[in-house]
Amino acid sequence: MNQKTTMLSSELNTYWGEVANTFQWKKKWDTIQTGNFTDVNVEWFKGGQLNITENCLDRHLEKRRQKKALIFEPNNPNEAAAFYTFGELHIAVSRFANLLKKKGIKKGDVVCFYMGMTPELMIGLLACARIGAIHTVVFGGFSPQSLFGRLIDSKAKLIVTHDGAYRGDKVTPLKSMVDEALAMNTDKEKTSVETVIIVRRTNNDVDVVAGRDYFYDVLIKDCDLHCPAEVMEAEDPLFILYTSGSTGKPKGLLHTIAGYMVHVGNSFKDVFQIKENDVFWCTADIGWITGHSYLTYGPLLNGTTTIMFEGIPNYPTPARFWEVVEKHQITHLYTAPTAIRSLEKFGVEIPDSFPMKSLKVLGSVGEPINEEAWQWYHKHVGKNKCPIVDTWWQTETGGIMISPLAGITKLKPAHATLPLKGIVPILVDEKGNIVTELVASGNLCINTPWPSLARTIYGDHERFKQTYFSTYKDLYFTGDGAKRDADGFFRITGRVDDVINVSGHRIGTAEVEEAINENPHVTESAVVGFPHPIKGQGIYAFVTCNDHFDHPEDLEKDIRETVQKIIGPIAKPDVIQIVLGLPKTRSGKIMRRILRKIVENDLENIGDTSTLLNPECVDLIIEGKK
Numbered sequence: 001m002n003q004k005t006t007m008l009s010s011e012l013n014t015y016w017g018e019v020a021n022t023f024q025w026k027k028k029w030d031t032i033q034t035g036n037f038t039d040v041n042v043e044w045f046k047g048g049q050l051n052i053t054e055n056c057l058d059r060h061l062e063k064r065r066q067k068k069a070l071i072f073e074p075n076n077p078n079e080a081a082a083f084y085t086f087g088e089l090h091i092a093v094s095r096f097a098n099l100l101k102k103k104g105i106k107k108g109d110v111v112c113f114y115m116g117m118t119p120e121l122m123i124g125l126l127a128c129a130r131i132g133a134i135h136t137v138v139f140g141g142f143s144p145q146s147l148f149g150r151l152i153d154s155k156a157k158l159i160v161t162h163d164g165a166y167r168g169d170k171v172t173p174l175k176s177m178v179d180e181a182l183a184m185n186t187d188k189e190k191t192s193v194e195t196v197i198i199v200r201r202t203n204n205d206v207d208v209v210a211g212r213d214y215f216y217d218v219l220i221k222d223c224d225l226h227c228p229a230e231v232m233e234a235e236d237p238l239f240i241l242y243t244s245g246s247t248g249k250p251k252g253l254l255h256t257i258a259g260y261m262v263h264v265g266n267s268f269k270d271v272f273q274i275k276e277n278d279v280f281w282c283t284a285d286i287g288w289i290t291g292h293s294y295l296t297y298g299p300l301l302n303g304t305t306t307i308m309f310e311g312i313p314n315y316p317t318p319a320r321f322w323e324v325v326e327k328h329q330i331t332h333l334y335t336a337p338t339a340i341r342s343l344e345k346f347g348v349e350i351p352d353s354f355p356m357k358s359l360k361v362l363g364s365v366g367e368p369i370n371e372e373a374w375q376w377y378h379k380h381v382g383k384n385k386c387p388i389v390d391t392w393w394q395t396e397t398g399g400i401m402i403s404p405l406a407g408i409t410k411l412k413p414a415h416a417t418l419p420l421k422g423i424v425p426i427l428v429d430e431k432g433n434i435v436t437e438l439v440a441s442g443n444l445c446i447n448t449p450w451p452s453l454a455r456t457i458y459g460d461h462e463r464f465k466q467t468y469f470s471t472y473k474d475l476y477f478t479g480d481g482a483k484r485d486a487d488g489f490f491r492i493t494g495r496v497d498d499v500i501n502v503s504g505h506r507i508g509t510a511e512v513e514e515a516i517n518e519n520p521h522v523t524e525s526a527v528v529g530f531p532h533p534i535k536g537q538g539i540y541a542f543v544t545c546n547d548h549f550d551h552p553e554d555l556e557k558d559i560r561e562t563v564q565k566i567i568g569p570i571a572k573p574d575v576i577q578i579v580l581g582l583p584k585t586r587s588g589k590i591m592r593r594i595l596r597k598i599v600e601n602d603l604e605n606i607g608d609t610s611t612l613l614n615p616e617c618v619d620l621i622i623e624g625k626k
């Protein structure tokens with residue numbers, strides 16, 4: 001397949017029609033694609049009917065019933081790994097689906113998952129899809145308050161959680177965090193949760209509210225092994241996944257069944273050049289889009305064995321990743337640059353002592369991979385023989401958009417290279433003109449619809465239009481900047497909006513500022529990203545406060561706790577600098593651009609500060625920089 005083809009829109013549709021034909025439909029579509037970016041009403045495969053779980057499970061049963069579908073590698077290496085064949089996974093999904101039905105869940109209802117990484121999470125998502133319920137996974141690193149906000153927004157009726165989740169040497173008491181979230185109900189703001197299902201994992205004590213809370217192991221015993229797959233329309237919702245933006249509260253991106261399936265299934269096969277006996281390990285948590293698309297749906301749609309890892313890269317030792325590769329004879333390892341950099345610091349001796357002969361392809365996702373990390377990954381993990389696919393995509397895009405095809409596309413360190421067939425990225429300059437020169441840089445947009453584009457922000461289509469389709473006319477704006485070289489290869493340079501990418505996690509600066517401002521001692525704050533050797537970007541918060549503190553570290557600690565409580569530990573600022581004033585324009589707007597230059601040590605490019613309302617604060621901030 002040739003990635004360089006420039007396709008006309010009729011050819012694009014023909015191509016996507018051919019791809020869609022490789023899946024199983026209960027009824028074929030009437031139209032391949034309708035709608036456009038002007039009206040923001042894109043739809044794919046209208047009139048088609050299907051169930052994605054039949055594509056993930058049922059259709060493999062004839063050939064692959066005994067083949068391993070899922071391998072679960074626990075947090076603790078002394079605990080045995082667990083396996084599910086396609087046949088067993090099919091049964092487990094059917095039983096969980098029947099459990100949901102018994103608890104009153106119907107087509108169109110929303111089910112929330114707030115769990116650690118165990119098989120029941122993947123089984124639960126597929127169980128929802130089996131009966132036409134919509135899943136929404138909230139990453140276990142988010143606080144009860146964040147969970148509450150997402151429960152309100154999604155109107156989830158049932159929540160599945162763990163008594164506790166293991167991560168390294170920690171246990172996160174998820175069920176009590178759910179209790180805390182549900183206790184935030186008020187008359188004005190009330191979740192729709194009627195049922196809580198508790199999957200036992202850590203066996204810590206949990207409170208059980210009669211008539212609301214049930215143990216999974218108790219209920220599942222009586223659930224039938226058969227569950228017919230609900231007939232779904234192509235454009236019915238599959239899931240909602242929350243992600244941060246540059247403004248306001250997190251956005252619940254809604255993905256629909258057929259388009260998502262078609263692009264995710266196909267891109268998995270093409271990018272990773274998957275063969276029948278491959279064993280695919282995506283290290284992402286299912287709480288993020290990568291875990292949805294390339295740990296769960298992509299592999300299962302292709303009948304590929306997928307690995308689910310409960311733990312973290314350096315527990316109990318920094319050799320864990322390489323041990324897992326050897327143990328399960330992994331052929332494809334798909335991870336984030338931040339994980340690579342965090343293991344890099346323990347030295348080359350560790351990966352060098354593992355031959356990892358099974359590995360064929362390495363993947364990178366979630367943030368720009370710096371050249372040094374790319375080379376380290378290539379040499380010490382891939383032993384100079386595995387291509388690295390640097391895959392660029394987003395929660396909104398559903399699946400990979402720009403990436404080498406393993407073993408086919410020429411590799412260039414730190415470059416996502418070329419768009420996948422059917423995807424048309426372009427660069428746009430500041431004025432909104434499409435950049436026609438080949439070698440150029442600009443803001444990255446997508447020119448034509450593709451099947452796995454999110455259809456809306458749940459409950460707020462206007463915001464969806466505003467966020468992605470209003471910056472540039474008739475284009476989808478990604479929020480990323482990119483460069484294009486003489487080969488037409490793209491290199492993603494990072495976000496151009498107020499979003500920080502911390503360890504591959506998207507965090508909106510506005511969201512962190514709002515949380516910091518909740519601290520009673522804080523008057524104002526401004527948050528910017530700064531280059532961080534391991535996390536890619538770190539969070540730097542400038543704060544003005546209304547009290548005098550003899551020990552500013554006490555206030556810093558307090559602010560971090562506030563952020564942890566409101567958003568979760570992932571959004572805690574790495575650096576907090578208490579300042580007397582923040583640089584502002586005469587109209588009172590905080591000049592984050594100046595603060596960004598300060599944290600990047602790029603003082604030469606701060607620009608003219610004399611027109612500021614309070615230019616004197618800039619020198620003070622520079623003096624106090626940490």
Ligand code: PRX
Pocket residue numbers: 243288289290364365366367368369390391392393394395396416478479480492493494495501504505506
């Ligand atoms: O800035 C880009 C960065 O991650 C953002 C999307 O984040 P999220 O929706 O959480 O999805 C992450 C997993 C797909 C993008 O806007 N990003 C993602 N992949 C890459 C990347 N930046 C550079 N290179 C990549 N390969």
